[in-house]
Amino acid sequence: MGGVRLEVGEEFSTAGVTVTEAHIVSFAGVTGDFNPVHMSEEYASKTIFKRRVAHGMLTLSLALGMLTGIDAFEGTILYGFDKVRFTKPVFPGDTVRARFKVAEKGEKAGMTLLKLKLEVENQRGELVLAAEVLVLCREQLTHHRSP
Numbered sequence: 469m470g471g472v473r474l475e476v477g478e479e480f481s482t483a484g485v486t487v488t489e490a491h492i493v494s495f496a497g498v499t500g501d502f503n504p505v506h507m508s509e510e511y512a513s514k515t516i517f518k519r520r521v522a523h524g525m526l527t528l529s530l531a532l533g534m535l536t537g538i539d540a541f542e543g544t545i546l547y548g549f550d551k552v553r554f555t556k557p558v559f560p561g562d563t564v565r566a567r568f569k570v571a572e573k574g575e576k577a578g579m580t581l582l583k584l585k586l587e588v589e590n591q592r593g594e595l596v597l598a599a600e601v602l603v604l605c606r607e608q609l610t611h612h613r614s615p
Contacts, residue, residue, distance in 0.1 A: 476570050477569070481567045481568075482531075482534035482568075486562070486563045487559070488561075489560055491526060492507075495522075499523070506521060506523055520559070522558040527564060527588060527596060531597065535568060547603055557596070562590045562596075568584045571583045583600055583601070
């Protein structure tokens with residue numbers, strides 16, 4: 469199978485990741501974000517969510533981790549984010565999946581700059597996160613298509 473360059477319009481979907489208690493506690497420990505809406509069921513029960521929610525940035529981080537699991541994006545360098553929106557809460561036990569679409573392709577510092585439209589959905593097909601992700605990659609970055 470020969471490699472082909474990533475082109476505008478190509479889409480990629482990931483397998484799911486189930487958000488666990490360990491994800492939430494570990495993320496809080498690494499970031500220092502111990503907001504009780506994430507850590508206290510009693511506190512969260514009095515919020516609009518009625519129960520604990522995962523950190524929005526945890527969901528975004530999981531999506532980026534899922535992106536690196538796609539062979540086409542191996543070795544890319546995160547350049548930035550635009551228009552990040554957390555549209556619905558992610559609860560412990562939810563399974564999230566990411567979909568990336570190459571929206572734009574340009575050049576930055578001798579590397580290919582890709583703008584990816586990111587959508588993350590939960591197991592019910594509800595959009596929980598939307599963003600534009602900018603990544604840098606070598607021009608020779610290729611992926612393989614199945615015959």
